[in-house]
Amino acid sequence: xxxxxxxxxxxxxxxxxxxxxxxxxxxxxxxxxxxxxxxxxxxxxxxxxxxxxxxxxxxxxxxxxxxxxxxxxxxxxxxxxxxxxxxxxxxxxxxxxxxxxxxxxxxxxxxxxxxxxxxxxxxxxxxxxxxxxxxxxxxxxxxxxxxxxxxxxxxxxxxxxxxxxxxxxxxxx
Amino acid sequence: xxxxxxxxxxxxxxxxxxxxxxxxxxxxxxxxxxxxxxxxxxxxxxxxxxxxxxxxxxxxxxxxxxxxxxxxxxxxxxxxxxxxxxxxxxxxxxxxxxxxxxxxxxxxxxxxxxxxxxxxxxxxxxxxxxxxxxxxxxxxxxxxxxxxxxxxxxxxxxxxxxxxxxxxxxxxxxxxxxxxxxxxxxxxxxxxxxxxxxxxxxxxxx
Numbered sequence: 370x371x372x373x374x375x376x377x378x379x380x381x382x383x384x385x386x387x388x389x390x391x392x393x394x395x396x397x398x399x400x401x402x403x404x405x406x407x408x409x410x411x412x413x414x415x416x417x418x419x420x421x422x423x424x425x426x427x428x429x430x431x432x433x434x435x436x437x438x439x440x441x442x443x444x445x446x447x448x449x450x451x452x453x454x455x456x457x458x459x460x461x462x463x464x465x466x467x468x469x470x471x472x473x474x475x476x477x478x479x480x481x482x483x484x485x486x487x488x489x490x491x492x493x494x495x496x497x498x499x500x501x502x503x504x505x506x507x508x509x510x511x512x513x514x515x516x517x518x519x520x521x522x523x524x525x526x527x528x529x530x531x532x533x534x535x536x537x538x539x540x541x542x
Numbered sequence: 543x544x545x546x547x548x549x550x551x552x553x554x555x556x557x558x559x560x561x562x563x564x565x566x567x568x569x570x571x572x573x574x575x576x577x578x579x580x581x582x583x584x585x586x587x588x589x590x591x592x593x594x595x596x597x598x599x600x601x602x603x604x605x606x607x608x609x610x611x612x613x614x615x616x617x618x619x620x621x622x623x624x625x626x627x628x629x630x631x632x633x634x635x636x637x638x639x640x641x642x643x644x645x646x647x648x649x650x651x652x653x654x655x656x657x658x659x660x661x662x663x664x665x666x667x668x669x670x671x672x673x674x675x676x677x678x679x680x681x682x683x684x685x686x687x688x689x690x691x692x693x694x695x696x697x698x699x700x701x702x703x704x705x706x707x708x709x710x711x712x713x714x715x716x717x718x719x720x721x722x723x724x725x726x727x728x729x730x731x732x733x734x735x736x737x738x739x740x741x742x743x744x745x746x747x748x
Contacts, residue, residue, distance in 0.1 A: 519655045522656070527666045535686075539685045540687075
């Protein structure tokens, strides 16, 4: 199954946000994404960082947002990239989500993720948007970050891509 | 007879499936077509085992639950008659397993997010394994209906805006009723003591 329909606004926001979480988890995330696109045979679509960035700028929450729709072909490529990154980072996601990890250590891990994600959001997203403000507010951001990390964990592995694709195509409630 | 065994490992979960090729379906030697048994080991939980029906029930419950969770929908799957029930339990997930044998009480397991993700990955690996040719009859991952997604939004948030809008409308309508109706010069009634032309005519006839 592949993406045949164009992602809606919410789907685009979520896809880019999940990629942002991947970048927060992996300090060298930008390079890792480019390397993964080559591994997946997507170098024609994403030959360099700029092309990937241009596709991600379809997210309406970005500071420098692009008009128009992201094609289904590009959205599918980004989805494959995201799920591949999630599989690669799965041990890290597992550590964050596990209740069997030492509590103090896990709190430090979450604090580190929170700081990196906050920095990336402030750098790239439009702070006047309500959704961006929610991501930056301490009380509201924590459960959202937890859900995002859990979503990435469920998107990892063999069947993760179908699950995530279906969720990105969910209608707006 | 050629007995096959495949194992799927994650950090907190190990799933082992045993069975035989289904030669009647044209399977080769290395293809598992008939499941004779399975074992599931979860960290700090008793080992589970069962027949193919139980594994099917586990997959048919856990995978749709994961599909809904990735969309942020927290709802239980399975009912009082189901062999497997999974439901959200605070920050964890409660997995209830009923034995098909009599006088055995149901087993309840509490999984954290990491353990659930491990279990889902193992089940995904099994159902998508090309060496296992078993018709699982599982629902395909589709976008959720709007109604189910609406339920994840709290009631206050869902009905807050319409309630405020309706109240404001009623308030404005009520206040507008209190305003006096403006009198127009053409539309006013003549005073009660004024004489009409007919009255004047009749008085002159007298």
